[in-house]
Amino acid sequence: MTEFLSILVLLLLANIVVGLARVLRGPSAADRMLAAEMFSTSAVVILLLLAFILDAPALLDVALVLALLAALAVVTFVGRAWSELEIRDGDGTGGDREP
Amino acid sequence: MLVFDALLAGALIWLAWQATHTPGLFRSVISFIVFGLLMALAWVRLEAPDIALAEAAIGAGATGALLLSALGRLAVTHEAGTPWQERPDLYFWIPAGAALLGLLTLAAWALPTPGLGDDVRRVLPDSGVANPVTAVLLNIRAFDTLLEIGVLLLATIAIWSLGRMPMPSAPAVRSPALTALGRVLFPMFVLVSAYLLWRGSHAPGGAFPAGAVVGAGGILSILAGAQPWLTGGVRGPWRILLSLGFATMLAVAWGVMALGQPFFAYPPGLAGLIVLVLELAAGLSIAMSLVALYLAGQPPDHWGPEAARR
Numbered sequence: 001m002t003e004f005l006s007i008l009v010l011l012l013l014a015n016i017v018v019g020l021a022r023v024l025r026g027p028s029a030a031d032r033m034l035a036a037e038m039f040s041t042s043a044v045v046i047l048l049l050l051a052f053i054l055d056a057p058a059l060l061d062v063a064l065v066l067a068l069l070a071a072l073a074v075v076t077f078v079g080r081a082w083s084e085l086e087i088r089d090g091d092g093t094g095g096d097r098e099p
Numbered sequence: 100m101l102v103f104d105a106l107l108a109g110a111l112i113w114l115a116w117q118a119t120h121t122p123g124l125f126r127s128v129i130s131f132i133v134f135g136l137l138m139a140l141a142w143v144r145l146e147a148p149d150i151a152l153a154e155a156a157i158g159a160g161a162t163g164a165l166l167l168s169a170l171g172r173l174a175v176t177h178e179a180g181t182p183w184q185e186r187p188d189l190y191f192w193i194p195a196g197a198a199l200l201g202l203l204t205l206a207a208w209a210l211p212t213p214g215l216g217d218d219v220r221r222v223l224p225d226s227g228v229a230n231p232v233t234a235v236l237l238n239i240r241a242f243d244t245l246l247e248i249g250v251l252l253l254a255t256i257a258i259w260s261l262g263r264m265p266m267p268s269a270p271a272v273r274s275p276a277l278t279a280l281g282r283v284l285f286p287m288f289v290l291v292s293a294y295l296l297w298r299g300s301h302a303p304g305g306a307f308p309a310g311a312v313v314g315a316g317g318i319l320s321i322l323a324g325a326q327p328w329l330t331g332g333v334r335g336p337w338r339i340l341l342s343l344g345f346a347t348m349l350a351v352a353w354g355v356m357a358l359g360q361p362f363f364a365y366p367p368g369l370a371g372l373i374v375l376v377l378e379l380a381a382g383l384s385i386a387m388s389l390v391a392l393y394l395a396g397q398p399p400d401h402w403g404p405e406a407a408r409r
Contacts, residue, residue, distance in 0.1 A: 010103050016137070017110050023129050024117070032129045036136075040159065043136050050143060058148040058303040061295065062139065062155050065312060068291055069160025071284060072315050073132055076164040079277060079322045 040070035132163040148303040149232045156311035227370025229301040245348045255388045264396035281323025288316025306378040310385025317390040344384030
């Protein structure tokens, strides 16, 4: 069972690494932010699985804090960065054009 | 698990490079947020759940909100920065960085091998708590924590001295979903924070993550358009809460001297109670300084509709 969970953890981390391409390529700010949110969801699952693999219940608390605070980044993005960048920039890329 | 560690380390180095060297500021901020996320996983792999907790609370949560809202207020610039091939100063910085890395490696190598873990475990029964990290932070090396709280207080004073909060605290686009989210999530933040504070006496947790979580909850409710009842007036509750941690720690440090103990040496029977009081006071101060850092200026004496929209 532990081997199976370890493989799952590895797959989830590989998922994050592949998803980094979305942060790199964009094209819009919202795509990048959603990629980051996908990473925090994956990190929560990785922490939950590690808590069982390593038999460390303290990791459940780390996962709880991470899950709760993931909301904060996306709310800040929607509330502040996104709207202001869109209004000023007007082209919907969030002022973050490809070079 | 070796593959996992290698993948994690590779992704961390790649993200660190991205956070410092991509052309777009927004992409750098996102890379930094993801870096904090993976760093929390790295601390877990290094068997340091306390630091993982602090990194998850501060690195992935509060810092992300700070950077994103700072970005929202920056003027949009489209200059791409100098490509790294054309920067002669790198001929200085790369060898300097390598030398620093070498010295740090040497220092880590020269550390005494069993470390201080056994010493801490020996005095743990007298420290009043069962978690060695909390014992070190608030009992054995409480003086260091006093200075840390002092640094946070100084940072807040420095920011407040720059002037009033420069921005409207409410979002430009009001969304009913955001208000509802703030109302639903804020009690969760307070609950989790209280849980972490309670956990701190016997497991990873304590004042720093607890304060960071409730501070993040405060930032969230301000973003959702809430008006704090806390005001920044001269005798306002905000200043009292900000200085509460530092003042309580100093009062305890001198108070125990009245009981015939040395500076910051708690009487054995009272240690658990003192640590709990200090954690509560320090956690509240940490939370208030986080919200103050986010507001980037002194909050108004009266929160009115004009303060929110200014």
